[in-house]
Amino acid sequence: IVIEKHEDYCLKNCACHSYIRKNWLGSIVFPFSALLQQSEFTDQTDVLQRAQFFKKNCKIMFPNRRIITTVFNDEGTQILVTRYIKALNPPRQLLDSFLHDSNATLDLIARFVSLIPFMPDILDENGGCDIWITSERCISLALGNKEEHAILLCNFFLYFGKKALVLLGTSLLEGHVAYVLTQEPDEYWLWNPSTGQCHKQFDPFCPLQSVDCLFNDSNVWFNIQQNNTPMAVHFDYSKESFWKQLFPNSFQGMKIQSIQPEEIIYSDTNKSMVEDLKNRIERTLKCKIMEWRPKHPTRWNRQCTSILRQLLPKLELGTGSFVSSEKESEFERLMQFYWVAGFPIQMRYTDVQSVVDAVYQTGIHSSEFPQTEFALAVYIHPYPNNILSVWVYLASLARHR
Structure with a gap:
């Protein structure tokens, strides 16, 4: 601050003295981590805009097919659905039940997920206002919607090294559904998290009516095949003539950080x-x-x-x-x-x-x-x-x- 001081006995135009005085008003600190977060936020905004544009284009191609690219977490932040996918540990009780039968263990895990009560979807899916909680939260509350059940089952399967994705579609019995797709050596299996049942792709008794969208931890794929019934769908999502992908192949090497925990801590039931x-x-x-x-x-x-x-x-x-x-x-x-x-x-x-x-x-x-x-x-x-x-x-x- 520059202050001009005039002597009382001197004319203003003949004597003038300048002083510099420092007054502390406060301080602002910018941590380096905040600068990094700001950069990440800008990148995230670009990704979210890309996801919304991708969804809009897919809806133009097939208006009646389901696709979800972004949702809101329990803190009200809009994030990509891919951030919900991560390998997570099932309860030890399930892992120890069939030590020498991996297929029986997978069936038991699917059964466990189906026992978690379902919460009805309150918000309109088509409005892009879905709110999803993490798998840890789903377990702690013993409650979840259809997509959260599918994500939990998918994450459990990934723990076993299975090649698993979440599948969005429609069912003859349940309407909008979320299944888990696993790639086996010679075929694809469709897992229903609400019942725990597993159906092979060509099972005529599978209630799944349409296959609309797939996602895992790295990408989202939209089905652009004319026939989207499970028996007719080609599940090789690397084929661009069958599946339209959110991120190009060059982007898939960049892993977006998951919002899931490192592991789930379980509590015993009384x-x-x-x-x-x-x-x-x-x-x-x-x-x-x-x-x-x-x-x-x-x-x-x-x-x-x-x-x-x-x-x-x-x-x-x-x-x-x-x-x-x-x-x-x-x-x-x-x-x-x-x-x-x-x-x-x-x-x-x-x-x-x-x-x-x-x-x-x-x-x-x-x-x-x-x-x-x-x-x-x-x-x-x-x-x-x-x-x-x-x-x-x-x-x-x-x-x-």
Whole structure:
């Protein structure tokens, strides 16, 4: 600051003295990391604009096909979908179940992902306002949408060294879906994260109706083949005549940093809580079944109930044997005196009412045959982070005349 000082006894034009005084007003520090982030932000903005332009062009070519290039994370930042893909560790409990059978391990992992409850998509997909959480967050909340389930399953498969991508398409049964595509030695497999089922590409029973888009950790591919049914699609996404890619081959060597953690830390599920929940569901179902039969008495067959309780844990573990030889002989003796009708229900746990509704829809309780007896067994298999597999077996027994 330059200050001019004039003496009072001197005319202004004949005496003038200048002084320099420093006044501290504050300071601003620019860390070097901030400068780097600013450069990265500029690059990221260019990439996001490229992704939006790519999506717009794809929609012009095939308006009815699905494509997602960017989403918002849980902090409200718009990012590429490729940043969600990264190899992540499944729970150790699953890895130790089938030490010498990798295919059985993959099936179990797909089953585990399917047990995570689904969250409905609240925001409009076509508006580009999807909000996705990380796989770690999906596990900790025990909740996720269709795409988050597919991303989690894809990341687990990558942990095993599988060549896996997330597939966006439509299903005859579920509408918009996200599957996982794995490239096997001689074929491609399609994994449904909502059911845990795996279908080969030419499986006529696969519910997938259209294959619209693929993405992994490095790129997004849009299907530009005229026929997009799974059986007709050429899944070799390196062929530019079949797949339009977001980034050119020269760009794919530049890895964009993933938002996923280095690993997922799992927590054990409280077994006493699971036991209390099982007893509560069983009591609730028995009360409901009696309410659903107001004009008929409800009798319970303890022998059959005991057999069913032995059966359900074996079904969860997929051992292939229903009961022990002793229990099997008991069941055969029971069949000599009763007509037995019933089947097990398996479902992910969300709340007790969902279990009640599933049992009611079977209609087994509505038997009006005289002297009908019932057997009910409930089993809950705990997985890490309070992810539960619920089994219910309701059977009706009518005595032979």
